Amino acid sequence: MLPPTPAAGPVVGGYRLAGLIGSGQHGDVHLATDIASGEQVAFKRLRLPAGDPRRRGDTQRRFTAETDATRRLQHPDIVRVIGAGSDEAGPWLVMELLCGCSLERYTHGARLLPEPVVLRVAERVARALAYAHGQGVVHRDLKPANVMVDWASRRVTLTDFGLARGVDAESTRTGLVLGSPAYMAPEQLAGAAADARGDLYALGVLLFELLAGRRPHEAPSLGELLRDVAERPAPDLGSLRPGLPAALVELVARLLAKRPAERPADAVVVADALHDIIRAIDGTAAVPLPRS
Known part of the structure; x- marks a missing residue:
């Protein structure tokens, strides 16, 4: 309190x-x-x-x-x-003023959330992104620290549009990196204007991290990280977390595709896919968020 x-x-x-x-x-x-x-x-x-x-x-x-x-x-x-x-x-x-804590709390080891809870939270984040994109707004800095969860009220809140800009906004100066590089799509790191597909890539990183306890690309220096994001494929999530549904592993891989055109069409498609995976896991479309 x-x-x-x-x-x-x-x-x-x-x-x-x-x-x-x-x-x-x-x-x-x-x-x-x-x-x-x-x-x-x-x-x-x-x-x-x-x-x-x-x-x-x-x-x-x-x-x-x-x-x-x-x-x-x-x-x-x-x-x-x-x-x-x-x-x-x-x-x-x-x-x-929001209650609760950020998803950053649940990105390490013993604090990883149960798989259905991760998917339910991610579905809600995807639907919030779909709404924002429909209003012409790109978040640009989606990461676990910018998603608040309040288990008591079962609320999920997407926060900090500190780098949000209209989809048609003017590009930033060449060489100016905005956002958190580990969550940024390759094209953004290369200087392309941010769009909804960059947010989908960040959602893929967020999902990967919450399920595997590590990010898809980690490096000791910013230069190495940028090269890895640009050139190296993400590790296979199924190898790091055996037993995950194949549909989920495939969805995360698509979200982390290097080419924007190879990612899902929009956030609604992602939310619906997560919804279907939740139903396949638990046999219900209404997996509740836990209470504290």
Whole structure:
């Protein structure tokens, strides 16, 4: 349980900030209270790069794109954005305060989730992506850390569209790598504009990691990782996790295809395939998420 927001603390845009509750590549998240309503929220302050004014401008524009993109997404499995603004310290974003933990907790060893639970969570992520893609929004940074699960309420929430951009948005400068490289599709790492097929590749990495306890490509340096993603086929998931349904192994392999055209047509196709695999495993379409 989060601590109550203290009465004293800086006020930004009508929100009283308290302690830090998270920190990532692009910014810090504080627990905050809406002074008018008393609602507790998550207040995200963008971390602008030091030095180069052009880089700072690029980062601020991407944050603005995040705000515009995410605020128009109204889906039960996508985090709700409440407000946004900017001041002398830079831009900020206010989101609903989520309970639970991220899927990152379940990517290692003894904490791996049961196979049906992984598939049910992944199906919901795929349907949330399908909705976002239908609105012209690409996530660009899908990974376990950006999927929150609350077992008590059985809620799955796709978060942090920090690199989300409209599908028709202008490409970034050549050589600027956005996102988390281990989850990025080969064409994105090569500088191509992100599209829905890149999110599907990231979903394949997420599925692989949650089922195998490791990512399909791991390397000691960024250069080696980029080469592996670009050139080496992903390991066979069935060899790392014997006993998985052949249909699941095949689906993950298709998601991780080097060529975008060889991946599933869209996120709806992926969600439906996961749904069918769940039914084949348990004989029901309604595999519930566990309660804590």
